[in-house]
Amino acid sequence: MIRIGKSMALAACMLLACAGCRKQSGDGTAVNFTAIDWNTAGTISGTIHYSGTPPKRVEIDMAQDPACVFGDKNFTEQYVVNHGAMQNVFVYVKDGLGNRVYPVPSDPVVMDQKSCRYIPHVMGVMIGQPVQFTNNDSTMHNIHMMPQADGNQTVDISQPPNAGSDQRVFHSPEAMIPVRCNNHPWMQAFLNVVNNPFYAVSDAEGHFTIKGLPPGTYTIVADQEKLGEKTATVTVAAKQTAAQDFTYEGVAP
Template sequence: MRTSICLIAGLMAMSVVGCKTDAAAKRAEDMDKGTGFHTQAASPSAPNASAPAVGLDPASLGDVTGTIRFTGKAPAPVKIDTSMDPACGLSGGPDAMSEQYVVKDGKLANVYLYVKSGPAEAMNAPHDVKASVVLDQKGCVYTPHVIAVAAGGFVEFRNEDATMHNIHTMPTVVGNETVDVSQGPRGAVQTKQFKAPEAMIPVRCNNHPWMNAFVNVSATPFFAVSDGAGHFEIHGLPAGEYVLGAVHEKMGEQTMQVTVKAGGSTHADFAFAAAK
């Protein structure tokens, strides 16, 4: 699924500021060290997109589309050994591979994009707080690897496996509750609310130490996650000046200043680089 933001076709000035690491990346690194695996999940396909904001005049809105590029040599994906639980191989899916860096033709997937600052009309835009996003467990991996919801939204945790899982979220922002709950084989859906804006909340399974995913919570209804081709879209932004954030689980956050014009569409690219 592709995601989107509205902006103007001629960006006169874009400034990109890179942060080598942040709290989310550090937490992910610590999790990796504890398990001996790279951060994993299921599929490089596009995760979720933001729902349209409600109550805004369509004539006053714009879009932003872009690509997340990756320069340098990406670490090779690692095959995950799930043999400790024979039920993990019963889903019939492909071999589980790490998804710390999902790069294809120089394009980077699983980057969370959101509005850090912008006009009051955007920052206070109403949205459907009942909206939910699915985080599935299949073949003993979480899929999608990275998801996002607007603050107040819900995540539906599902288990398609014939084995017991344990959903364990690790937020650091007050307002987001730590979840630590078992989910039986093909058990009932567990629906949890995320109330406070926060990037890259780790999710793991205490029963299967290689299982990792990330939940992102946006302050506004304007957000995206880059798909398998590194593409993102954010639609329906009120006209004005914005700062966008782009967050990767291991490479931290970059920011970009953009201008959105009513009825316009702007292409905005971010670039992440391999560690030297």
């Protein structure tokens, strides 16, 4: 099973530290943050399966920019399937948390541009948490995003070679926002904006783990960039791990 990502680990630390913390809502009303009770918290864990023969991954020709030619072959990431398990599927808790409000981490999640690829290919961030875009390549990149949800602004940033970084914040939940580079058309990633810290991305073995959940019944969603959403209802008992797999049906190669 995968470990929770760095951003989620940071969020969990903040939740522990913020028991009893308060914030002001938009209308000035005080809101109490919810802290994770690790004495009762449960876990959802599972595997993303792919049934059938996956489409063949296509080799990417990066020759249009000599700075992107590194000698190694590069392949598309739309369907990354290993022995029937699918990588890069975003899994998150959509419903079941009631009126709980969780603190937003101040540390940014990072989307890097390296070897003329976005790294990671799929990631999540909480509403209001900074997203930091960095360029570690010796060529200019462009970060272009066109979110659809109200409150999420278009992003169009050009970053010089080996530049510093730029940060943006998103204010509404929205799944699978495409991130593209206008200079290199093969570059694509997906950002997911959620209103709680309970999310994960499936690893190379298709595994995902979401920790720290209060006991209860939840709607969880798996979202894949080409195959869309799958939904499940999962009941989490105190200090227990609930198993929930998802299976995507094969498409014609």
